[in-house]
């Protein structure tokens with residue numbers, strides 16, 4: 001694993017954007033795996049800036065987001081599709097039809113999960129996967145568990161996740177209780193991975209996940225087994241690993 005400690009949140013986003021840009025410049029038809037949440041917003045801001053300066057094009061890029069809340073339509077302001085359009089897709093030249101989030105409202109969610117896996121495979125697999133990390137160590141919505149869930153699946157959200165994400169909703173009861181998410185195998189099949197973490201609330205979990213035991217109770221710990229992972233943290237999230245890297 002490659003660790004980078006950036007001086008702050010914006011620097012973390014800039015470094016990550018350089019990695020994404022290098023991927024897209026060297027392979028213009030790259031398949032990107034994307035994340036939502038507060039963490040990658042500075043990355044997306046920087047990618048939009050690079051695009052607006054004419055330094056990068058998304059003309060032939062495809063993307064697959066990690067997850068979506070069950071029950072939310074793409075037009076819902078709390079859906080992850082809405083988030084991605086708001087922060088990235090509506091400001092760059094990625095083609096409609098080339099970006100994907102799992103759908104949270106089909107009648108048959110299990111069929112949607114299978115279909116999402118198939119679409120990723122048919123696109124040639126993910127070249128570069130962007131990840132955040134939950135306060136409980138989740139990646140995507142792979143919550144702490146007794147086993148690693150392999151493929152895209154429907155999951156119950158952990159109470160810690162609902163608690164952490166309630167800030168985006170009017171009240172805690174409004175946070176969906178289920179999500180559809182890429183599985184651990186889906187994520188591990190990506191050719192390269194960039195995981196971002198920012199803020200002091202992530203310091204302890206970053207240490208446990210990347211310097212501790214590999215176990216499904218801390219899903220992100222499985223990334224220690226991937227051959228091409230870069231972990232970029234800001235100085236606060238890096239506080240408890242800085243002595244070890």
Ligand code: F6R
Nearest residue numbers: 035036037038039132133134140
């Ligand atoms: C988002 C996702 C989640 C988040 C994680 C951290 O698509 O899959 O795993 O990356 O919950 O969220 P933030 O960045 O809001 O702390």
